[in-house]
Each structure stands twice: as structure tokens, then as C-alpha cells.
Amino acid sequence: MALKLKPFRNEPHLDFSVAENFKRQRRAIEEVRKRFGQEYPNLIAGKEVWSREKLRSINPAHPSEVVGVFQKATRRDAEQALQAAWQAFEEWKRVPAEERAQYLLRAAQEMRRRRLELNAWMICEVGKNYAEADADTCEAIDFLEYYAREAIRYAQPQPVTPVPGERNEYFYIPLGAGVIIPPWNFPLAILTGMTSAAIAAGNTVVVKPSSESPMMGWLLADIFRSVGLPEGVLNFVVGSGAEVGDYLVAHPRTRFIAFTGSMEVGLHIHELAAKPQPGQIWIKRTILEMGGKDAIIVDSEADLDAAVQGVVISAYGYQGQKCSACSRAIVDKAVYTEFVRKLKHAVKSLSIGDPAENYQVGPVISERARESILYYIRVGRTEGRLLVGGNAIADLDGYYIEPTVFVNVKPRARIAQEEIFGPVLAVIKAEGFTDALRIANGTIYGLTGSVYSRNPEKLRRAREEFHVGNLYFNRKCTGALVGGHPFGGFNMSGTDSKAGGPDYLLLFLQGKSVSEKLS
16 A cells, blocks of 8 residues: 655754753753763674774863764774675665655654754754754754655656557666765764665665764664664764775775765765776766855845844854855945944854853864864954954863954955855955855855845846855845755755755666567
């Protein structure tokens, strides 16, 4: 009997201004803290695998706290995980799409049941506040629900042009065994999205989570294990990119790589995957979502209060550590002075502190990230005028940096061109709307952007001329919703693989045509 599903709907976010929701989340954090420091295995062919060398996940708000201890995989482990994936693929590829979808739907239900726990681990492991963590978990649930439906849709007979005297059909088959390399900044949502898309399409995977967020990788693997996903369909190995990641990417039996992260690493993966290895019989498919230097244009006809609010949320939500974060505000000269005045007040009013206490701005992910961001702040002091922030926060126990704004920045300045991945905003003056569009398009990236204007003709122009994969009008440039805002960018922002969109599953499928001559 066919699986009957309601139309897809996004998972509603929790409102943590409601006292009961806040208390429940605080209790969940207290519960996961009791489990800090526990050790977790890798999972290969359904078996728990332990290693001599360990990798420790730490709390960026309190670096002395070990969230969890994980097994540092060797190349031998990676080899076994890939072989296990291929072995499982022989059966998994024959499982009907509706049955594969059921595993995703059960995993979504398990995430709903464990929602506050998942939020709590994320708050502690990567430093998200309550709302950011909950939105991440909701997006993970959305991916499971959406891709379950998409897998069923793509399994339906595809239309072909009738040919007299022949019976013809066209259908999709999976690629094989691939590697999933997710980031730490959306450690559950993007991890779940890439993994579930590959699995729903009939592939098997080796998941190598970010070394900054292995707990979230473990939790997803544990959830799929708990809903009975067959052994070997999802293999989980923690390890460094240089040791395990490169080995898997270059391996002749790796069929595809799905990656989200920096441009530098993405291009390295693309180059490594493009070189055929001895014994390789296919061109590897790379599905890459990389960085951005995202801009919000504030037009002379904008609602300035709304624009300031959108810029602040986009620039400093999760400490600016989103590929979609606003790192350039391009402001018409007619409203520049007033915008800067309002922006300064809004940024100075942000609360900074431990995400476990639900402050608006928490720590950046690591000491290395903090040092990189501080380096760019030093560069910024030579390229613009420091308006707000500019310092590490020494009296907080963690990797904290003040939300920082530089004004009077030139469009070609380094802080206006290079991805910083932290709470640093460059404000650039535009001569007019045409100049603003020119500046917005004047980087190697093309991920997200936003325009604040009350003028419909200017919005029409931006729709055609602002070259980004996700463009928003009179709202923030972060917070893409599965189904509503298929996400992925142009140019050096990636392969324009639109996650959460109607063509995403095609990246994990290949088309096959069969024709039979009738007697």
C-alpha cells in the first residue's frame, strides 16, 4: 500500500521568551552536562570501533570542559568504513523508495522526541544560543521530512516521449557509496541534510563529522541506529581532514563527496576528487557548498530601522559564523550617516555571554578561529574606522570577541573581500543603487544577499542583477527554510547545489533509459 504523507510543512520553532520553554531547555542542558567527558565509538558496518588515539570535543564557552571523547580514525578505519558502505549498498539500492523514506520519517520523529537534548548538546559543543540551536534542530527535522517525500517523488515513473513500436522508460538509480563531510556551524542541520539526501536516494555513506562537532555526528548516527537503519548504510568515523578526509576523497571507490565548509577546503576536495586514481571507473561527483561574503544593500528608500535590525541579526547571529552571514552593509550615501548612528546603538546593545545562559552573542568556535578573526580586525583598523568592538573579551571564560563594525570601508578592502567567519561587519558607502549593486557583485562569492528598499523598481532590478543564489527583500539574509528557500550559491560559493530544494536529490541520482522493441 502506498505511503500517504501530508504536504511538507516546516517544523515550528520554540519561543524561548516563554518561561516554560526556557526552563525546559535549561534543564536539558543540566542533564547533558552530567554526561560530559564520556567516550563514544566510531561505527563501521554497525559495529562499535575504538581507537588508540582520541579526539576531544570541547565547550568553546568553557574550554576546560570536555563535551565528549571520540575515536581518532586511522586510514585503515576509513578503508573499512568505505568497504562496509559498498557492501551495504548491494542490498540498500534495492530497497523501495517508500521504505527508505520511512527510515527518514522515523528519524525525524526521534529528533522531535529528543529535541531539547539535541539543542543542549549543540549549545555546549558549538556555542549556539537557544534559538539558534533550536532552529538548527528544526532544520534537521525539515530535511528528513522533505527528502523522504522527494525520494518517493523521484521514484515515480518519469515522462518520456512515445516512440511507435517501442516500450520506453526513464528512471533514476543511486550513485553508490559516498562520503559526507559536514561543517561545525550547522552541526546537525547540514549534517542531517547531506546524509539523509544521500540515503533517501538509495546510496550508502561514510560520515566524517567536523573535528569541532563530533558529538552532533554521533547523535545523528545514534538516531539512525535507533530507528533500525540497516548496518553499513551509515558509517561514522571521526578523524582529521588531512588523514582521513583526503584518503576518502581520493579513494578510487568513492563515488561522490558532499561537502559544506570553506572555499579553500572545498576547492581542495574538488581538485583531489577530479584526479582519477588507479582502478577508478567513474568521474566522482562533488556536491560543494562553500563560503560567502554576503551583502545587505540599504537603499535611500529603505525603512532604516528594519534595515538596521536585519543587518544586526544577519551579521551577529551565531557570532557571524554562518556562510550566509552579512559581512558587508552597502549603504546609500543619502542615508549613510543616519544608518551608521542607528547601527552603532543596536550593536552596542547586544548581550554577550555563555550560550547556556542564552545570551545573544556567545563564543566563536575555537582559539584558532578567534586568532584568525582578531587578525582580520587588525587588518580592518588599517582599512576603515572602527565604530564598535574590535577586541577579544578577556574576562569571559571562552573564545569571545566583541561584535565589531568598521565604517568607511572601500569596496576592494580585504575585510570587504575575504571571508572572515566571525562577528565583523564592513560598512561601505554607495553613490546610488546602481553603485550598490556593482559593489555587492564585486566579490568572488555569490551566496546570499538582501536589499532593503520600498521602491518596487529597484527590487525588480536587484532580482535580475544581484548575482547570488539566495536573495531576500526587506528581511535578513540568513535563516533559509527547507522547501521555502532552497539554499546554495554561485561562483566560489559552491556548485549551486540547492539544499532543501526540488532538484537536490538529483545530485545523488543518475538517470537510466531502457527501451524495448515490441514484436
